[in-house]
Structures are given as structure tokens and as C-alpha cells.
Amino acid sequence: MPDVVSYRAKIGVIVPSTNTVVEHDCNALPLPGVTFHAARFFVEAPDLSTDDAFLYFLGKIRETIPTAVRDAMTCEPDYILMGMSAETFWGGKEGSIEFEERVRRISGDLGITTGSDSCNAALGRLGVSSIACLTPYQSVADEQVHNYFTDCGFDVKRVHGLCCPTATSIADVEPDRLIRELGRLDGRDVDAIVQCGTNLSMVEVADQAERWLGKPVLAINAVSIWHALRTLGIDDRVRGHGIMLRQF
Numbered sequence: 001m002p003d004v005v006s007y008r009a010k011i012g013v014i015v016p017s018t019n020t021v022v023e024h025d026c027n028a029l030p031l032p033g034v035t036f037h038a039a040r041f042f043v044e045a046p047d048l049s050t051d052d053a054f055l056y057f058l059g060k061i062r063e064t065i066p067t068a069v070r071d072a073m074t075c076e077p078d079y080i081l082m083g084m085s086a087e088t089f090w091g092g093k094e095g096s097i098e099f100e101e102r103v104r105r106i107s108g109d110l111g112i113t114t115g116s117d118s119c120n121a122a123l124g125r126l127g128v129s130s131i132a133c134l135t136p137y138q139s140v141a142d143e144q145v146h147n148y149f150t151d152c153g154f155d156v157k158r159v160h161g162l163c164c165p166t167a168t169s170i171a172d173v174e175p176d177r178l179i180r181e182l183g184r185l186d187g188r189d190v191d192a193i194v195q196c197g198t199n200l201s202m203v204e205v206a207d208q209a210e211r212w213l214g215k216p217v218l219a220i221n222a223v224s225i226w227h228a229l230r231t232l233g234i235d236d237r238v239r240g241h242g243i244m245l246r247q248f
Helices: 022-027 051-075 092-107 115-126 139-151 175-185 203-213 220-231 243-247
Strands: 009-016 034-041 079-082 130-135 155-161 192-195 217-219
Touching: 009 022, 009 051, 022 034, 022 220, 034 051, 051 092, 051 139, 079 092, 079 220, 092 115, 092 139, 115 139, 115 192, 115 217, 115 220, 115 243, 130 139, 130 175, 139 155, 155 175, 175 203, 192 203, 203 217, 203 220, 217 220, 217 243, 220 243
Parallel strands: 009 034, 009 079, 130 155, 130 192, 192 217
Antiparallel strands: none
């Protein structure tokens, strides 16, 4: 018997304890019968101010992500959506696949959407070849983003990291700054712009930017939701959340 409110899909969302944007972006979508249920993993070290601090942060969350996946499974979800992205880019395409396999072992082989895989799928669907990327990260993580998309066959022209000093400060970046950064990244040599970092509030800005840039601007939260929905066979088209949910 289906869940009364989740009669089309019940999606478990794995979110860092410092993240304040993912749940908002999931719940902003008008999707009757689809519900999102967050399980938050503890972030002991939110300092991201240097490459070394970022690596330490990553090491600590690798210890706590499995517990969040375990907790999410207790609501009996139909699917898992990873509400964090840095770890999913680590180690290139092979590292992303290994990460998914680790989560599947905990979830009992439940389907999973990651930020990296959803962006790869969206870019493939759009048929683009050259991209630029915007992240909230330090250079050590920007390199991983570059390597992942290169492994996937895309020509990565530029990756620009905002070097946000903490995991919580990522959510403090205002739309005006994001617009300026998109202008810096754009160029005739770029077919699409990809935004990484799930605590960066980018969905509305990206949707608007597609109009004045005249090209896809993929906000990772919107694209991850698109990927999860389409994998589940849910084909709702939604305006205001970017090209993938609007057209594909």
C-alpha cells in the first residue's frame, strides 16, 4: 500500500548538517505525491578556508555519511538523492562510481542520484561539449570538478571557486555576486555553465541567467532533482527551476 502523501515517490535526501539550501530547493517544487525526507550527517569540521582544511572536512564527512544513509532508510524511501556534491566529484568518474557503490551497499542497492552523475547526464542530454564551472570550493576541490567532467568527455574551459571560508558561509553568497561570477565565466567558447556545491543557493539565479546568457546554466540542486524524478519515471515539467525541469 503506497504512502498516503508519497503516493508517487518517497525520496531520501542525504544532507550535511551545515546545509540550509537543499531542503528548501527540494520542497520548492510543486510535485503532488512526491516527498523528500532529509537525513543529515554530522559535519564536525566546517572550516573550508584552505585546501588542507577542505581535505580534513572531506575525511570527517566520509565517516558520518554512512550513518545518514542508514537513518534515511528507516522511512522506507523509494530512492536516495545525495544532497552534497564535493565528495561525488572526488577521484574523477571512477571515484564517483565507487562512491555510488558504497552508498548502495548501505541502502540495499537502492537507486541513487549524485550531483556529479546528474550533471553529466544533463550535459549529455543537452548535447554540449564545452563547459565552465562555478563552485564554492577551494582549488583542491575545483581540480576534482575539472577532472570529473574531463573524464566524462567534456572540454572544461574554466572552473572558478568562490573559496567560501566555511560550510555554512556557502549559503551566504548573494544573488548579485553569483550574477557577476556567471558573467566572468561565460564566453563564446562555453556551451553551458555548471554550478556545483549544494549549499549555494543558485536555482533561481540559474533559471534567470539562462535567459540573458542564452545558454544552459545548470544549478546542481535542480539538476539532481530532475535526474532523480526522471529515473523514477516522473515526467512533470516545472518552470522556474532551469532548463532540465522545464524542457526534459
